[in-house]
Amino acid sequence: MPHFQKQMMKQVVHFNLAEDCMNKFKLNIEKLCKTVQYLPLGTDVEGQRVKDCMLVLLPVLLKKSHDNFNNIWAVLLYIFVINGTAEENLGTLIYNVQTEDDSDMICNWNHLGVPIVPPSQQAKPVRKDHSTEETFQLSWWTPFIEDIMEDAINNRLDSKEWLYCSRCPAV
Structure with missing residues (x-):
């Protein structure tokens, strides 16, 4: 009987720890996970646009x-998905992130080729x-970089888009 009680x-x-973790997840993280899945796909879990x-x-x-x-991550994902945002929307988004240093983090993504303010119409890459x-349920989106990496490994990159990588020898 003492062994059973132990x-x-x-x-x-263990049950109490799992319950505490689930409560934390439900309160804070679940909305963030859904947002990070909904934005890139443009659909929800049921496939509704x-x-x-x-x-x-x-x-x-x-x-x-x-x-x-996490807020910066969500804002950058939003900006990336809609291919840039208007100046007034950018100001509102930066205001909601709440610090000046973080606004620099968002604006500096422009240097990495992410259009913060929309350029003239750009074609979106074709997805597999x-x-x-x-x-x-909370991870059904496959990032585009995964498609690119698979094509690079299989030596199927388009030579027009990937000038230097398409000449690489097969792995």
């Missing part, structure tokens, strides 16, 4: 329990169909 105590502690990306982003920015890096792959 096992039960360990299981109760997201009509306004800003409505998906605002609950994350207005939630004060997220740290600034990942609908047949097994996914989880």
